[in-house]
Amino acid sequence: MNELLYGFAFVAALIVALVMTPLVKRFAIWVGAVDAPNHRKVHTRIMPRLGGLAIYLAFIAAFMMIIPALDSYHANAAWGLLIGGSIIVLVGALDDRFELSPKLKLLGQIAAxxxxxxVFDLKVEFVKIPFGESTTLGEWISIPLTIIWIVGVTNAINLIDGLDGLAAGVSAIATTTTLIMAIMMGNVTVIVLCAILLGSILGFLVYNFHPAKIFMGDSGALFLGFALATLSILGFKQTTLVSFVVPLLILGVPLSDTFFAIIRRILNRTPISVADKSHLHHCLLQAGFSHRSTVLIIYGIASLFGVCAIVLSQVALWVALVAIPLLLLALHIGAEAIGIFSQTRKPMINWFKKLRTHSRMMK
Structure with missing residues (x-):
């Protein structure tokens, strides 16, 4: 019975997104929600945005179809995502049309x-130190911690929305990983919501993959980030070492790109809020990869993060304690290699080169 519900939710969202996206494209052009090219963007012609509205409408439509099949607890969690997501989409849609100030957008994200x-009491509830006892978090910690997580992930997805199909594809991979984890844990709420979200994304991606016919805009990027952050809370409410790392890995591409952007701007002594062209996708384009190849490479990296998240959730704690630092080291070296921090400042790579030279001299 549940399998039929999951399949129906996915297919319903997929079909609605396929039907709604062309209509939303016409609506975006009609209201003037378009994206003009500039020195930071890779597209060369005016493109309609507001595509996130199609994702959102598909999500709502499929949700309304399956809501009778959910019990009161499941429905409460789902309504939290839906109402908060509605606020996010409204903020994003207004930004797509009128370009809101960063402070106003942040205020809307915090409100959602x-x-x-x-209102819906969806938050991280307690933490477990490795090899120690669980500790219940007071609301004065859990509430701001969860709000920071939601706002951070929401903006991380928005930051990687720089190429056709990039944010949508990475979000689809993250949603698929979360879906697999939810199936392994038997979390019906997260399974249903992931199935709906995945169908909505894939239906839109048909029109958004390179060469894109429509952009998702902030309405889509903010909604996807918000939805993924909320789903990760529903799926991993206990903050153990592994359950804390798993959602970080699931969202590894957008979160690491955001973290590297902050470090890069600190090193370059530029304001954190000032945009640049040194994100992961920019670096791959500068390395000579085509638009489509760059997107597919990042899909591969996101998939690798997803596999690591699933594997780490199943291994012994000591294996995770060994694997996590190695993953972080590999991530840092990879970032240095493609010039995310700087084209010239590569301390870790230079240190390994000196170490290799020294070892050769010792021989």
Whole structure:
């Protein structure tokens, strides 16, 4: 019975997204929600955005179809995502049309997060130190911690939305990984919501993959980030070492790109809020990869993060304690190699080169 529900939710969202995206494209052009090319963007012609509205409408439509099949607890969690997501989509849609100030967008994101955390009580509840006892988190810690997580992930997805199909594809991979994890844990709420979200994304991606016919805009990027952050809370409410790392790995591409952007701007002594062209996709393009190849490479990296998340969730704690630092080291070296921090400043790679030279001299 549940399998039929999951399949129906996915197919319903997929079909609605396929039907709604062309209509939303016409609507975006009609209201003037278009994206003009500039020195930071890779597209060369005016493109309609507001595509996130199609993802959102598909999500709502499929949700309304399956809501009778959910019990009161499941419905409460789902409504939290839906109402908070509605606030996010409204903020994003207004930005797609009128280009809101960063402060106003942040205020809207915080308001949506507060709805999920305070009104619907979806938050990280307790933490478990490795090899130690579980400790219940007070609300003065759990509430701001969860709000920061939701706002951070929401913006991380928005930051990687720089190429055709990039944010949508990475979000689809993250949603698939979360779906697999939810199936392994038997979390019906997360399974249903992931199935709906995945169908909505894939239906839109048909029109958004290179060469894109429509951009998702902030309405889509913010909604996807918000949805993924909320789903990760529903799936991993206990903050153990592994359950804390798993959602970080699931969202590894957008979160690491955001972290590297902050470090890069600190090193270059530029304001954190000032945009640049040194994100992961920019670096791969500068390395000579085509638009489509760059997107597919990042899909591969996101998939690798997803596999690591699934594997780490199943291994012994000591294996995770060994694997996590190695993953972080590999991530840092890879970032240095493609010039995310700087084209000239590569301390870790230079250190390994000196170490190799020294070892050769010792021989």
């Amino acid at each position: 997060a507060v709805v999920v955390v305070v």
